[in-house]
Amino acid sequence: MATLLDVGCGWGSLSLYIAKKYSNCRITGICNSTTQKAFIEEQCREHQLKNVEIIVADISTLEMVASYDRIFSIEMFEHMKNYKDLLQKISKWMKQDSLLFVHHFCHKAFAYHFEHINEDDWITRYFFTGGTMPAANLLLHFQQSQIRSYQDWLANGKHYAQTSEAWLKRMDENMALIKPIIESTYGKDQAIKWTVCWRTFFIAVAELFGYNNGEEWMVALFLFKKK
The missing domain is CATH 3.40.50.150 (Vaccinia Virus protein VP39)
Incomplete structure (x- = not known):
């Protein structure tokens, strides 16, 4: 084996x-x-x-x-x-x-x-x-x-940019399922903050790896x- x-x-x-x-x-x-x-x-x-x-x-x-x-x-x-x-x-x-x-x-x-x-x-x-x-x-x-x-x-890098964009799209489409997970992980009082953090992270990654036509x-x- x-x-x-x-x-x-x-x-x-x-x-x-x-x-x-x-x-x-x-x-x-x-x-x-x-x-x-x-x-x-x-x-x-x-x-x-x-x-x-x-x-x-x-x-x-x-x-x-x-x-x-x-x-x-x-x-x-x-x-x-x-x-x-x-x-x-x-x-x-x-x-x-x-x-x-x-x-x-x-x-x-x-x-x-x-x-x-x-x-x-x-x-x-x-x-x-x-x-x-x-x-x-x-x-x-x-x-x-x-x-x-x-x-x-x-x-x-454009491949990774597209991956991050897909993660963001999937997160947005499944927010009703994700919200309880975020609340249980970070606390209800921090849920909005961490929702924004995760969305910002995906956007930042997509922009970074898409920069210079993916050659940076x-x-x-x-x-x-x-x-």
Whole structure:
């Protein structure tokens, strides 16, 4: 049975998709949220999936002895720093013929920290605390003796802009269903504020990645293998 590791699995979209499509795979997901773990496990029960395990941990301190055939990380690196240490840690979980796939958004040329300087920086504070906007080629500077880039691609930012616009449209169309969730999560007295925050976030992402015809902020994809 092939083994896969989803580093920063979030709400489990990719892990669950693979588990449904490839029943001969064993998927381990790492997230930092007990709520996300509970949701994924509920989905596994609903769809009778027996090939998924979720670990709740801080990736920066997590140590494991297991190794995997394939490892992927979708939009986690933006929430991290110390890419040298991170890639070195992940490389220890790779078998000799393993592949590591990394997907992160980026700026075409410049890397910069997400900085929380004042109250206006609420997107940094709530969405990307302690994170980094990588440059398109940033990870290539952290290749080590253990791994090297096998292939890499850049996807035009307009795709991500359209995704964010679709999220906004779906939110607006389902506000009656979303309102109770926002109220239970943030409190009724904060519901309007957080509804506006989420809508503003989707609008900001769409504008950012659509800027300059999608050639300024983009999505970077890397495939690493053992040296």
